[in-house]
Amino acid sequence: MPADIIQTSASTSSKSADALIEIDGVGKTFTGQDGENIIALEDTDLKIGRGEFLSIVGPSGCGKSTLLNLVAGLLETTRGEIRIDGEQVNGPYTDLGFAFQSDLLLDWRTVLRNVLLQCDMRGMDSKQHTGRARKLLKSVGLEGFEDKRPFELSGGMRQRVALCRALLLDPPMLLMDEPFGALDALTREQMQSDLLDMWQETQKTVLFITHSISEAVYLSDRIVVMSARPGKVREIIDVDIDRPRDLSVRDSAEFGAIVHRVRLLFQEMGVIH
Amino acid sequence: MAEKEAKKLSLWSANARGWHVDAFWMFLSLVIVLVLWEALVAVFGFPAHLLPRPLAVVYSVIDHWGTIVENAGDTTVAVMLGYVLAVVFAVPIAILIVISPQVERLLYPPLVATQSIPKIALAPLFIVWFGFGLETKVAVTFLICFFPIVVDTIVGLRSIDPSLIQLARSMGAPSSRVFLKLRLPGALPSMFGGLKVASALAVVGALTGEYIASDSGLGYILLSASGEMNTALLFGVLIVLSVLAMIFFYAIELLEKLLIPWHVSQRSHAQ
Numbered sequence: 001m002p003a004d005i006i007q008t009s010a011s012t013s014s015k016s017a018d019a020l021i022e023i024d025g026v027g028k029t030f031t032g033q034d035g036e037n038i039i040a041l042e043d044t045d046l047k048i049g050r051g052e053f054l055s056i057v058g059p060s061g062c063g064k065s066t067l068l069n070l071v072a073g074l075l076e077t078t079r080g081e082i083r084i085d086g087e088q089v090n091g092p093y094t095d096l097g098f099a100f101q102s103d104l105l106l107d108w109r110t111v112l113r114n115v116l117l118q119c120d121m122r123g124m125d126s127k128q129h130t131g132r133a134r135k136l137l138k139s140v141g142l143e144g145f146e147d148k149r150p151f152e153l154s155g156g157m158r159q160r161v162a163l164c165r166a167l168l169l170d171p172p173m174l175l176m177d178e179p180f181g182a183l184d185a186l187t188r189e190q191m192q193s194d195l196l197d198m199w200q201e202t203q204k205t206v207l208f209i210t211h212s213i214s215e216a217v218y219l220s221d222r223i224v225v226m227s228a229r230p231g232k233v234r235e236i237i238d239v240d241i242d243r244p245r246d247l248s249v250r251d252s253a254e255f256g257a258i259v260h261r262v263r264l265l266f267q268e269m270g271v272i273h
Numbered sequence: 274m275a276e277k278e279a280k281k282l283s284l285w286s287a288n289a290r291g292w293h294v295d296a297f298w299m300f301l302s303l304v305i306v307l308v309l310w311e312a313l314v315a316v317f318g319f320p321a322h323l324l325p326r327p328l329a330v331v332y333s334v335i336d337h338w339g340t341i342v343e344n345a346g347d348t349t350v351a352v353m354l355g356y357v358l359a360v361v362f363a364v365p366i367a368i369l370i371v372i373s374p375q376v377e378r379l380l381y382p383p384l385v386a387t388q389s390i391p392k393i394a395l396a397p398l399f400i401v402w403f404g405f406g407l408e409t410k411v412a413v414t415f416l417i418c419f420f421p422i423v424v425d426t427i428v429g430l431r432s433i434d435p436s437l438i439q440l441a442r443s444m445g446a447p448s449s450r451v452f453l454k455l456r457l458p459g460a461l462p463s464m465f466g467g468l469k470v471a472s473a474l475a476v477v478g479a480l481t482g483e484y485i486a487s488d489s490g491l492g493y494i495l496l497s498a499s500g501e502m503n504t505a506l507l508f509g510v511l512i513v514l515s516v517l518a519m520i521f522f523y524a525i526e527l528l529e530k531l532l533i534p535w536h537v538s539q540r541s542h543a544q
């Protein structure tokens with residue numbers, strides 16, 4: 001086997017060649033309340049490269065959250081296996097940061113202590129991480145809010161705190177389940193570019209679920225479009241837009257073309273009429 | 274540290290301001306009630322055994338002060354014992370029901386079943402079991418307080434956001450930690466709902482016990498005053514009783530303010 005062939009095939013997509021997450025023939029079936037089988041996910045193969053920003057879009061109920069929970073080891077696969085860093089996921093995989101649509105801040109903790117929840121849940125000494133927590137809060141413009149309670153913050157600020165909590169221990173990967181879904185349009189755009197800046201700087205692997213096609217295009221290296229019932233990967237779309245990106249790329253023709261392509265896929269699936 | 278002190282101070286002064294305003298309105302409504310009462314008696318000339326004048330009530334309370342204090346003490350003991358016992362049993366049972374489906378299946382149906390029996394209907398049974406006096410009062414109080422505490426604690430413990438559990442597990446938290454640091458604090462507001470309802474019911478329970486099976490306590494005084502047509506004393510004891518019940522209720526509320534100052538219900542009313 002000539003070595004140069006392997007070389008070229010590897011260099012065509014350098015990121016996915018060095019896969020951090022490998023989803024291999026994964027299926028997930030739930031048992032419903034009446035004992036019936038609910039196939040949430042079927043025959044899913046996906047490789048997510050180290051440092052890649054990958055978005056997942058798809059109709060409601062197509063198994064996006066399920067997939068994320070499988071990767072995090074919070075659910076067991078019914079078929080197939082998932083490997084992170086080459087090792088099979090078996091039980092909760094904790095070397096990651098998780099963010100949800102709801103910020104899940106605890107009312108009884110201050111902003112700082114909410115970020116430090118990360119330590120408390122792991123049984124780590126939170127004192128050692130106070131400095132980094134403060135630094136993170138400062139980096140998202142929340143300096144001076146450390147001792148405030150979550151209810152004193154706006155929705156966008158709360159989601160920033162949640163992001164700081166996910167980033168506290170500098171995990172190599174982030175799982176985000178519609179993290180900006182509950183924000184107003186302007187705050188959302190701001191959060192997107194903040195997230196992009198952070199990603200650009202730290203080169204974390206991000207698995208990002210969203211319902212917004214333009215959000216997916218703006219942020220991602222690749223977009224996985226899923227179809228529903230049973231949940232499956234319908235198509236994977238490369239987003240070849242130069243980085244670093246700023247909000248102006250949204251007005252470019254290539255951006256519009258990719259958005260259009262994803263929308264067509266949704267139309268074909270009958271999600272949009 | 275200094276910041277913490279300052280916060281505490283501002284908390285207290287805010288409370289104090291609230292109390293002044295509350296006290297003013299309470300005083301005003303009291304004055305209005307008294308004036309109306311006096312006017313009613315003067316205009317319609319009700320006989321004293323139906324509606325005594327306010328002043329007669331005051332005199333009656335003063336005359337019987339020793340007896341009232343002593344019997345109020347008995348009632349308070351019954352209320353506190355029954356209430357504390359109810360808390361001590363209800364909270365752990367609620368916790369067990371929430372963490373173990375087996376315990377839930379085992380305990381929940383009989384709990385609901387006993388709840389559907391009117392507590393007063395059980396009183397004669399308690400007399401047989403516990404005899405005449407404190408034990409029966411405590412038993413009735415216990416039973417009447419127990420259920421609301423169990424139910425609201427269960428509701429509180431169950432109302433945790435499933436995503437929060439997911440988040441905690443992704444941080445590697447064992448379920449004991451999830452319970453102590455997330456479930457339990459999150460359940461406190463609902464739990465206090467139950468504790469407050471139960472604090473009002475506790476007085477009802479103790480009085481019920483005193484009506485049927487006691488020769489002491491404010492309930493007993495009420496019965497005997499009624500027998501003697503001593504309406505002034507009746508009114509006096511009723512007022513003392515409601516003051517007692519209010520103190521008890523506000524004590525629980527104060528505890529709530531101290532334990533969950535972060536909850537929506539505890540934030541400034543002005544907003």
Ligand SMILES: Nc1ncnc2c1ncn2[C@@H]1O[C@H](COP(=O)(O)OP(=O)(O)OP(=O)(O)O)[C@@H](O)[C@H]1O
Nearest residue numbers: 030031032038040059060061062063064065066067
């Ligand atoms: N614990 C569960 N028990 C039974 N069925 C489940 C469970 N979790 C998910 N499902 C089902 O699996 C399917 C996929 O759910 P999932 O939450 O992954 O969808 P989703 O793509 O994240 O949807 P959305 O966009 O609305 O968040 C749905 O049909 C759902 O009802």
Ligand SMILES: [Mg+2]
Nearest residue numbers: 064065066177
């Ligand atoms: Mg979802």
